[in-house]
Structures are given as structure tokens and as C-alpha cells.
Amino acid sequence: MEQEHYSISELARELDVTARTIRFYEEQGLIEPERRGQQRIFDRRDRARLKLILRGKRIGLALAEIREILDLYQRARDEAQQSQKLLELLSDRRSQLIAQRQDIDAVLEEIDNLANHCRKIIATRETA
Numbered sequence: 001m002e003q004e005h006y007s008i009s010e011l012a013r014e015l016d017v018t019a020r021t022i023r024f025y026e027e028q029g030l031i032e033p034e035r036r037g038q039q040r041i042f043d044r045r046d047r048a049r050l051k052l053i054l055r056g057k058r059i060g061l062a063l064a065e066i067r068e069i070l071d072l073y074q075r076a077r078d079e080a081q082q083s084q085k086l087l088e089l090l091s092d093r094r095s096q097l098i099a100q101r102q103d104i105d106a107v108l109e110e111i112d113n114l115a116n117h118c119r120k121i122i123a124t125r126e127t128a
Contacts, residue, residue, distance in 0.1 A: 004043065005042065006047060007041070008022055008033075008042065011046075030049060030063070053066055060096070069082055
């Protein structure tokens with residue numbers, strides 16, 4: 001059975017992030033744990049939001065984009081609207097990554113060409 005409440009250290013350990021990372025997302029208003037004195041008490045909703053935030057960051061979404069998706073769900077509880085927005089963001093991110101991959105491929109090709117040129121110069125010099 002899933003826990004109802006989590007400490008910051010439990011979540012940090014489970015999600016393989018630092019407590020500082022979790023506090024940062026709290027400071028940004030992306031999660032809102034309950035406070036008992038100095039202690040933060042996270043619920044299942046906070047845990048789910050953290051997982052979504054980390055997934056979004058892993059695929060390269062900006063915090064503003066992640067916030068927009070979380071806010072859509074919070075306001076309307078409309079998974080279709082949230083999913084449509086996420087699809088748009090994913091499509092944009094995919095296009096960016098494809099362009100970056102093309103740029104990287106072009107740079108790698110240039111590096112290979114320069115390396116081959118250098119090898120030819122060295123080989124010519126060694127045979128002379």
C-alpha cells in the first residue's frame with residue numbers, strides 16, 4: 001500500500017534528487033507541502049507533482065512549461081486539455097532535439113574531416 005505522507009528525505013531518496021532540489025521546486029511554487037513547524041510533510045499529490053516535474057526536466061522542458069501543465073490540471077482537472085498542451089510541448093522539444101542532433105552530426109563530420117586531414121599531413125611527413 002502506498003504511503004499517505006512523506007518526509008523530504010524519503011522523497012529525495014525515492015526520486016534520487018537532493019532535498020535542496022525539492023526545496024527549490026517548493027520555492028518556485030510547483031509543490032506545496034504541509035508545514036509542521038520546520039518540518040515539511042509531503043502528500044501523494046506532492047509526490048506525483050515532483051515525479052512530473054522531474055520527468056519534464058529530464059526531457060528538457062523549462063520550469064515555466066512544467067508549471068503551465070501542472071496549472072492546467074489544477075484549474076480544470078481536464079486531462080485532455082493538459083495532454084494537448086503536453087503534446088504541443090513535446091512536439092516542440094522533439095523538433096529542437098532533432099535540430100540539435102543535425103548540428104551535432106555536422107560538427108562530428110567536420111571533426112572527422114579535420115582529423116583525417118591531420119593524419120594525412122602526419123603520414124606525408126613520416127614518409128618524407
